[in-house]
Amino acid sequence: MGTAPAFERAKAEGRAALVGYLPAGFPDLQRSIDAMKVMVDSGCDVIEVGLPYSDPVMDGPTIQAAAQQALDAGIRTKDVLTVVEAVAATGAPTVVMTYWNPVERYGVERFATHLANAGGSGLITPDITPDSGEEWIAAADAHDLDKIFLVAPSSTDARVAMTTAACRGFVYATAVMGVTGARTSTSDLAGPLVARTKATTDLPVGVGLGVSNGEQAREIAQYADGVIVGSAFVRVLQQHADDHAAGLRALAALTEDLANGVRG
């Protein structure tokens, strides 16, 4: 199952979809599964499972620290697929967000096969663009997996068109020129980028990088089909590192706030 039904349902309800990210294995394998299930129960429509990577150039310090903690605890690519399986079993479309080298190392076709077998919906690839991703595109097509590529404020119109033509599921619009991390205000670059993107495709467009509260989510939901949140979720768990139950309660509260936000 791809992510399309989640976006269609949200659209039918007259709202944007909420896409939530956490790294697999953070704070540990089981607790990352618990956390993602809480996010589903509390209003996330789609879950992004981060594959922790040693050199995450698009991530800020919050996510990098979480990913490093997972790596230090021994999380492996096969564990990420375990998380996908557990989260996808909830019925929420579950995509993996990963830098490219772990996939290449795992074997592109093998990864696609195992991701599909785990019930995964697709892949977000922050460091490959469609023109560098032929191998992934072929494997994703063979397994009917979503291909979610990024567009950026710096993308030319031609590159936006090329990228959206290669996407399936949704398009990931990076709202700021910068790395991941919760921000206090939304970007004025996001709206024009979404408009440029929508001019090239009927696919839903999700906006990410920087959203941290319901008010920001509400603002973005006015013009985007999806609101993508990552660092804010990670930060909540980091703030409750010593009390898992409290962390999950805080996570649920943040998710509900964001879910209210995407409903305008």
Added chain:
Amino acid sequence: MTGQADAGRPGRYDADERGFFGDFGGRFMPEALVAALDELTEAWNGAMADPEFVKSFEDVLADYAGTPSRLYHAERLSAQYGARILLKREDLNHTGAHKIRNVMGQALLTKRMGKTRVIAETGAGQHGVASATAAAYFGLDCTVYMGAVDTRRQALNVARMQMLGATVVPVESGSATLKDAINEALRDWVASVDHTAYLFGTAAGPHPFPSMVREFCRGIGDEARAQVLEQFGRLPDAVTACVGGGSNAIGLFTAFLEDEDVAIYGFEPGGDGVETGRHAATIFAGDSGVLHGARTFVLQDEDGQTVESHSISAGLDYPGVGPQHSHLARVGRATYLPVTDSEAMDAMALLARTEGIIPAIESAHALAGTLKVLPELVAEKGPETTVVVNLSGRGDKDMGTAIEWFGLGGS
């Protein structure tokens, strides 16, 4: 300053239009940086086709950086090893290393592109010092990212960068070494690309950096080739250099790639010994992967996570390598072998005491490796065997390490 084969026409070892050297290279980067890389590629191509830019580059190297660097016949060392050992004295360049060639080229290009700020990453500090120097020379703001571990072991170079007006940012993330400094510089670049140029320090990274850095460094080999022909009336039997990312090496090798009779050796940092796992011998012991925007050989684990590298030389302590080197290794045009910390330090002392030249530890790797392969070369080619060793930098910056290693200094 032109393509290897003919002006404007790539040679058979050059990258294709997408930046691939055979299976290696390319551009595996966030979409946010693609426009900047396209802009850079276009600006670089335009600059290299502009005689005025080429002349400006050559003039600044000659007038300011002090090139051509000398090709020095190390006669005492040669006598000891029964071969003709020629040292390409890049250590005599301004700022003490070959790096000045690359940064003056990139900084000149930055000015041409109308950008006002440069960022750089550095391991040992050679590239950082060169970048800070170029920024001062051209009136650009400069920020240098340096692994926190490296800021401690290369404190003198940190001070030099600061003296030159640069801001040095210690990077604490990851292993707090060169690869993490590159990550941090890339993050800065994503957020500042409209007014900032990334002066990449080696012939690695996404297209066009591997080709661009090579072209700015190719004077090393072009000069050496002309010098050896002029001084000895023949080409060398071998050319050798150390390889971390590989800018000095590719700068030397490029002039000789089409000379099939000239053997090419790159010596990688073998650290405590490749068998110990504590090394940075990326081509010798790594696997194909994607790191910092290019497919190349990478030190990685079975899950594709980058493995922390080790070398006594901070400048070589990098788990990746320039993609053209990976290609040259794959097609067999160049041979890449590891040299241990210990072998490099022995060579450092040897050169100091036989020739009165204290090389950078990076360059000492090149010399140590050369001395290891020399007996075989001499057996094959005879007593006239001629080898050009790239002495890519001087050892002033490494005296702290040398003091510790050799137990030097007062009590």
